[in-house]
Amino acid sequence: MNKREFLRQVVAFLPAAGLLRMLPGTAEARELVGAPPGDYDPTKHWYGMGIDTAKCIGCNRCVEACKAENNVPDEPFYFRTWIERYDIRADGETTVECISTRETRPEQAEPEDPSVVRTFFVPKLCNQCAHPPCVQVCPVGATFQTQDGVVLVDEKRCIGCRYCIQACPYGARYLNPVTRTADKCTFCYHRITRGLLPACVEVCPTQARIFGDLKGQADRLVRFQRVNNISVLKPDLNTEPKVLYAQLDGEVR
């Protein structure tokens, strides 16, 4: 694909999408969810993300990129993704801080605390669970799981009851104050369905975030599963998260 073709796709995208939106009837006839650009077949994909906490440097660029890409309100109350800092002491006492809600980066790092034996950053986002409790509780079916494993919210039908936000164990959801509907990370669905990476993965400087397709053959995420010990957040709740963590410390909640 050359430069012209790519430009044409990026720019001509919107009118094409407009056309797609006028075809609900035919869309219903097809079993495939959505009329994809090109020959996108959602049943051939099952998206997930890999996060290596040992690589995260806490630059917060992923959070900024996500807000810019997805029109997330700038205020420090709404996040589709965020970074947590953990400080763990020898006696097990742990302090956690969300660095994404800070107004400005501190001028100088805090004086070294020698009682801290482990300290690291943990990126968090919607886990796009395979068994999502948020989808289970939605009274009107406005939030649902796509065939390729992404949990989306229909902002035209969500009634804003906030039950899904209560049901999410990970704090991944918020009520968008502009649309007054539930909102959350979509794995940048508009990007991944055309072969791009989610914005957070795109800008991560250390490849702490890996995006992949669990149904893929030669896939970054599949390899990630092979070479790392994998854990997920809150496995006891049986939500079957698809964000897989490598090097996840036991103190992380």
Next chain:
Amino acid sequence: MSNAIPESLIEQLSHQLSQVIGFIYPNEVETQWAILIVVYPYITGIVAGAFILASLVKVFNVVEVQPIYRLALLTALAFMLVAGMPLQLHLGHPERAYEIFFTPQTTSAMAMFGFVYLWYLMGILLIEIWFEYRHQLILMAQQARGLMKPVYGALSLFSKDVSPEALAFDKKASKIVTIIGIPSAFLLHGYVGFIFGSVKANPWWGSVLMPIVFLMSAIVSGIAMVMFLYILLSLLRNEKLDMRCLDKIGLFLLVAIIVDFALEALDYIHRLYQSEESIGILTELVSAKLFTSMVVVQLLLGMLLPLLILVLVRTVRFNEELRKLLYFTSSVLLLLGIFSMRWNVVIGGQLYSKSFRGLMAYKMELTGIESLMTALVLLALPFIFLTVLFKLLPPRWMESHAPGHA
């Protein structure tokens, strides 16, 4: 983008963010279910409780409580009419609320239970009231003049049969409807408890006992409300109170409180004993954020004190006036206590982080849609509706207009 966000919301959230202790997931700073969602279970609880009190008369033949039968039904109806309002006002898109009825998701407790049992009980309640009042409505239709004549005619569904067999049938039908209604009253408030109890993400809510605790406290609040209204109305109308009736209500209230207290105590003892991971933050929650509302208002003033009073009333021979005063006081304390219980569950469950590492705050707005003002209006509205219902369906009308049939 920022201009589209209401200034008051930003102010509230900024304040709440500054009040955070420890660590919370950043999205948790906003209190999702606020004062209106405290009011909702309170109101439906009173509906369920009042209906169950009324059912004691019809199904279990507790004749002493007959004097408040109609009051209990009308109370249930008055509160039922208001029940949906806090929910409607709370929604981000109230104009889309119809979707719950048109496309309910079968896995959602909010959709399924609310849908079925709200309307089930409304139907049951209306049919019950109709059978109870049918004779009176016919007579009122006959005796009314002007506008009210067709109104009462319509309310009676233009029924005319007042033969003894028909009246006996009314009584029987009423009993059957009540029997069918009792489980639905249980389910109406049980489902509210289930909505919280089924949320595995939140250990303050997610417990098997939650639906049962909600139900028992609903029964307490319903009986307390009827007792409160009975005494208040007799005072306002300068009417004689049936002390046998009041004492009987007091007895049922006492039993309900004991069961409710036992269940809530069981919940706490069980939690403390099992000592799961959440116990640390939950004990901090109670001591730091909920001490006044839980220990002082809900437990001491709202449950133990009324319990003591009601036990005292049964054991010591107080005179009528003193008993009335004590019953009135207990009912007020109970109503406050149960409201506090709803607050402690709903708001309490959102004052600690699901990371178990921090506590948040809830700053209730004084004015606005989700505000103290709206809550007070919604809590006052059932009393206004009740006044209208009393005018429309006066409970004692038969005694004065058709003495032989009362």
Next chain:
Amino acid sequence: MKIREQVARLGIVVAVIVAAVLLLRFVILPESLFSARPHQVETVGREMAKPVHHAGVAACRKCHEEEFQEKYGGKHRNIGCENCHGPSAAHVADPKAEMPRKPREREDCLVCHGYDPSRPNGFPQVDPQQHRPGKRCVNCHEAHDPVPPKAPTDCTGCHGRIEHTKKLSKHALVPCADCHVVADQHMIEPRSALPTKPDSREVCGRCHAAGSTDPLAAKATVNLAKHGGTYVCWDCHYAHLPEGRK
């Protein structure tokens, strides 16, 4: 069977209501109102159609191959262009109208490279107060290939946390090279030439064995034969903070 008059009347009302509901549901109102599925399908389409704001490295490369190659040869090879230059899809669509930002200020580099103890070991960092305060980083470091003007001579740049911890410890005056043999190549391409780590008790014994004449270790000598069983020293003593902390 004779139906009671009141039952009949009630029955009629209920029947009318039920009929109205059925009529609305199956005849009058459109089917699309009663299923969430077609709306979900529409949502997927709508979601896919949302505008893209980050173009991605492949797009930048179409016009900026030179910069890409320059970056690809250096330590910033794996950083997406838009990490520093911001979302640039609009620039790709209309290059002259929408120019991405050029992060030339000190703060832009300190976001990643300002010292923070929680960053992983081996990640290059500077102390903003010490390292050329007030000056722009880009004066000495070419952003696309940020080789430092001089190869680093001390370890603090990439091992800041270790150095900060060691500074507070009894080993504050012990140079890294005393225990770790570091090839020059490590400063240029770290993973290609890893420094050694002590591999026997005798390494620590050079200073801490009984009879040692090292002035700094005078009060901390042990009988190597007896002390600590068969464990190596660093099983218990963290070498960068050997006395530990409560």
